[in-house]
Amino acid sequence: MTKIITGDEISKSIGDASKDAVLYSDETAAWVPLEKIHEVCEILKDPDGLDYSFLTAISAVDYIEYFEVVYHLASLRKNQSCVIKVKCNGRENPSIDSVSDIWQAADLQEREIWDLMGIEFKNHPNLKRILLWEGFDGHPLRKDFIG
Amino acid sequence: MSTIRTEPVTINLGPQHPSTHGVFRLRVTFDGEEIIDVEPVFGYLHRGTEKLAESRNYVQIVTLTDRMDYVASMSNNLAYVRTVEKLAGIDVPERAQYIRVISVELQRIASHLMATGFLLNDLGALATPLVYCFRERERILDLFEMLCGARITLSYMRPGGVFQDAPDDFWNSLNTLISDFPNYLDELESLITTNEIVLARTIGVGLLSDTQAVDSGVTGPVLRAASVKWDLRKANPYEVYDRVKFDVPIGNSGDTYDRYYVRLQEMRESIKIISQCIEQIEPGPVRTETPYFIRPPVGETYSSVEGPKGELGFYMVSDGGISPYRCKVRAPSFINLTPLKDMLTGWKMGDLIIILGSIDIVLGEVDR
Numbered sequence: 475m476t477k478i479i480t481g482d483e484i485s486k487s488i489g490d491a492s493k494d495a496v497l498y499s500d501e502t503a504a505w506v507p508l509e510k511i512h513e514v515c516e517i518l519k520d521p522d523g524l525d526y527s528f529l530t531a532i533s534a535v536d537y538i539e540y541f542e543v544v545y546h547l548a549s550l551r552k553n554q555s556c557v558i559k560v561k562c563n564g565r566e567n568p569s570i571d572s573v574s575d576i577w578q579a580a581d582l583q584e585r586e587i588w589d590l591m592g593i594e595f596k597n598h599p600n601l602k603r604i605l606l607w608e609g610f611d612g613h614p615l616r617k618d619f620i621g
Numbered sequence: 622m623s624t625i626r627t628e629p630v631t632i633n634l635g636p637q638h639p640s641t642h643g644v645f646r647l648r649v650t651f652d653g654e655e656i657i658d659v660e661p662v663f664g665y666l667h668r669g670t671e672k673l674a675e676s677r678n679y680v681q682i683v684t685l686t687d688r689m690d691y692v693a694s695m696s697n698n699l700a701y702v703r704t705v706e707k708l709a710g711i712d713v714p715e716r717a718q719y720i721r722v723i724s725v726e727l728q729r730i731a732s733h734l735m736a737t738g739f740l741l742n743d744l745g746a747l748a749t750p751l752v753y754c755f756r757e758r759e760r761i762l763d764l765f766e767m768l769c770g771a772r773i774t775l776s777y778m779r780p781g782g783v784f785q786d787a788p789d790d791f792w793n794s795l796n797t798l799i800s801d802f803p804n805y806l807d808e809l810e811s812l813i814t815t816n817e818i819v820l821a822r823t824i825g826v827g828l829l830s831d832t833q834a835v836d837s838g839v840t841g842p843v844l845r846a847a848s849v850k851w852d853l854r855k856a857n858p859y860e861v862y863d864r865v866k867f868d869v870p871i872g873n874s875g876d877t878y879d880r881y882y883v884r885l886q887e888m889r890e891s892i893k894i895i896s897q898c899i900e901q902i903e904p905g906p907v908r909t910e911t912p913y914f915i916r917p918p919v920g921e922t923y924s925s926v927e928g929p930k931g932e933l934g935f936y937m938v939s940d941g942g943i944s945p946y947r948c949k950v951r952a953p954s955f956i957n958l959t960p961l962k963d964m965l966t967g968w969k970m971g972d973l974i975i976i977l978g979s980i981d982i983v984l985g986e987v988d989r
Contacts, residue, residue, distance in 0.1 A: 476857035502921070527835050531923070531951040533936045544936065546923055546951075550835060550851050557923070579838025582959050590671070605664040605988055614672055615947075 476548070479556040481505075487524055491517045503544070503557040511543075511560050512571040518547060518558070519576050525549045526556065529577035532584060534591040536617045541568050541593055562593060565618075569594035572601075590615040627653045634973070636665050642739060643984025647973075654969045659962045663955075666988040674948035679705050679780060679915040682948065687774035690954065690986040692735050695728035695765075696928035698778040703859065704924040704935035705780040709917035716905040717782035718860045723795070723898050724768065724777060725926075726891040730802075731761045732929035733842075733884040736981040740881055741813065743978035744822055750812060757805055760798055767791045780915060782908030795899065802892050810885065823878035827964045827976035830875060837960040840953050841931025842883045843980055847875030853927035865897040880979040914943045930954050930981060954986040 481499035488495050488504065495514050497505045506514045518526040530546040541562040548555045562568045572595035574580040584595040585604040592613030595601055603610060612619050635646040644665035650658035670689060674682045686697040699721055706713060713721075738754030762772040768787055769777040777784050813819050829839070834847035844851055852869040854862045870886035872879025917939040925934030931953030938947040957980050964980075965973055 529838055530925070530932065531934060531936060531949070533947075533949040535938055535947045535949075546934075546936070550849065550856075553856055577838065578833070578836045579956060579959055581837075582955065583838075586955075605667040607664065614669060 475553075477552070477554045479554050481557065484524075484556040484558070488514055488517055491523065503559045505559050505561065508560055508562060508570060511558075512573060512576070514558065515545070515573045515576045518556075525551055526554075527551070529573075529579040530555070532573075532580060532587065534587045534593055534615075536591065536615065538617055539563075541591065543570055543587070543593065545573075565616075567594060568592070569596055571596050572598035574598055589613070592616060629657060631658075636662075642978075642982065643987075645982070645984050645987065647977075649965075649970075649973065651970070656965050656968055656970070656973060659965045659973075661958055661961060664988055666984045668989065670989040671948055671950060674945055676944060678913070678943045679709075679917075679945070680913060682945070683776050683778065684774070687776055688985055689950065689952065689989055690732075690928065690930060690933075690983045691773060692983055693728050693732040693929045694773065694775040695724045695777060696732075696926060696933060698775065699725050699860075700924070700926045700928065700933040701935055702778045702780050703926060704922060704937050705915065705917070707924050708920065708922045708937055708939055709780065709911075709915050711781045711911055711915075712909055713782055713860075714906045714909060715861075716786075716902060717907040719898050719902040720783050720787060720907060721778060722860050722862065722865075723895050723902075724765070724783075726894050726898075727761050727764060729891050729929045730888045731758045732981075733888050734758045736884055736929075736978075737809070737813070737881060740877075740975065740978045740981075741819075743974045744819065746818075750809075753809060753812070757802070760794075764791060764794055764798065767794065779908060779911075781911040782906070784908075786907045792899070795895070799892060799896050799899070803889065806885065806888060814882070814885070819881075820878065822972075822975060823881065823979075824876060825874070826877045826972050827968065827979060828874065828876050829960060829964055833960055833963065834875065837956075837963075839931065839957045839960060841928065841957070842880055842887065843957050844931065845869065846872035846879035846883045848873050853925060853932060859926060861898070861901070862894075864901060865894045867891075867893050877975055877979040880981075884981075916941060916943055925951065928953055930983065930986070931957060950989060952986045952989060954982040954984075955989075958982060958987065 480501050481504040485496040485499035485504040495510050518524050526547040526549050528548040530548050533544045535542045543560045545558040589603040629650050631650045636644040646662040648660040686701040687694040734754040738751035741750035829847050831847045831849050834844050848871050850871050867890045872883050919941045921938040923936045925932050934951035936949040937945050940946040
């Protein structure tokens with residue numbers, strides 16, 4: 475069985491490597507400050523440390539007041555999984571650091587989030603719309619999108 | 622003597638091209654015959670499934686999942702209903718779990734047959750091997766028709782179980798299929814596995830290393846062909862997979878041939894799983910009573926199954942209402958295209974077609 479690492483456990487492990495890298499945590503996930511996500515992902519990927527070599531999925535949810543970007547990670551060697559979340563404020567130009575240089579898996583998924591949810595990923599090598607066409611007005615998965 | 626270089630030429634492959642298996646466009650830049658850059662262009666079949674799900678109730682969404690990976694609807698149904706069950710805390714009767722495993726393994730065989738047949742088609746063996754594969758796939762679709770009346774867009778599963786119990790005829794036909802199938806696979810293998818043309822065209826072509834496979838998030842036969850033994854049915858057993866014995870076949874080099882051969886061996890393993898399920902299944906109810914409007918408590922969950930193409934997951938957020946607040950699909954076909962550029966660079970046009978074919982994408986799932 476895949477061992478599900480709780481948010482509290484993973485935040486303790488991250489805290490050992492970098493102080494103040496986790497805002498708060500609960501059973502389900504650990505919340506990371508927006509500007510620290512790249513640093514935290516590097517810590518999580520480290521093959522000699524936590525060894526989360528596999529980025530299962532990146533999702534984004536629109537909670538009206540803020541956007542939440544959710545990282546589902548897995549370690550294939552240890553058969554563990556954990557969830558990291560980032561809150562992203564502002565509806566005009568929300569942006570977050572790209573992790574596509576850490577996991578190649580983030581490449582297309584971040585483009586999809588930019589396309590459908592309108593969250594910009596800084597330092598992404600090719601941040602273009604992916605499912606919709608260039609010039610499409612708006613980001614359809616946002617709750618205030620009118621089709 | 623200096624090498625003669627030519628001007629790079631960019632051409633469009635698709636969106637209407639028989640070997641893209643749907644509407645998919647690749648902008649390929651060639652230097653002479655060699656591929657130097659690839660840019661996939663998606664979205665021709667985008668229907669906004671995730672947005673549609675936000676305005677439907679939990680039972681209605683089952684029909685949307687059918688239309689994602691339309692050659693493996695059962696697996697989509699299972700991934701979805703499992704997520705709803707986890708979110709709402711619904712139990713599933715044991716008999717339903719067995720029927721679910723039997724039907725998704727049949728679906729895996731049907732999907733792999735399709736992948737193998739079309740791979741051969743892409744290799745230039747036009748239609749004949751494909752018909753061999755489709756002949757057997759047809760028998761599986763007949764079984765699905767007995768289960769739920771549909772052949773492709775099945776919607777057989779419901780949160781809490783399956784739509785109805787399998788009829789008596791189903792078990793006889795299933796037994797016949799199970800006993801015929803190993804011989805059929807031997808026949809198919811005798812056509813392909815040691816075929817000189819197939820070997821020349823596929824061995825060492827489109828390599829994907831194990832480290833890159835993990836890094837780029839690919840799953841399913843593509844990951845296992847790159848010698849990474851990772852199968853959610855073993856790593857995180859769901860339904861009744863912990864009660865059946867089966868192996869996880871892996872390749873050794875991650876080339877096109879390995880991807881074909883892993884799929885072929887997986888079909889044999891699926892047959893093993895199904896025959897064990899037939900022995901173990903016992904009479905009983907097949908569906909827990911659930912209200913038509915399911916209202917899961919406020920919360921969120923991620924749950925995934927090993928589909929024929931790879932890890933098919935749903936991330937669902939509930940606000941306590943009758944439809945999900947957010948329903949995100951982790952589509953394996955989509956994510957398996959991440960390393961496409963690295964796999965194709967340096968190869969020629971003819972290889973492009975079979976490398977793309979060996980990844981086995983379904984555009985309904987890529988574009989959603």
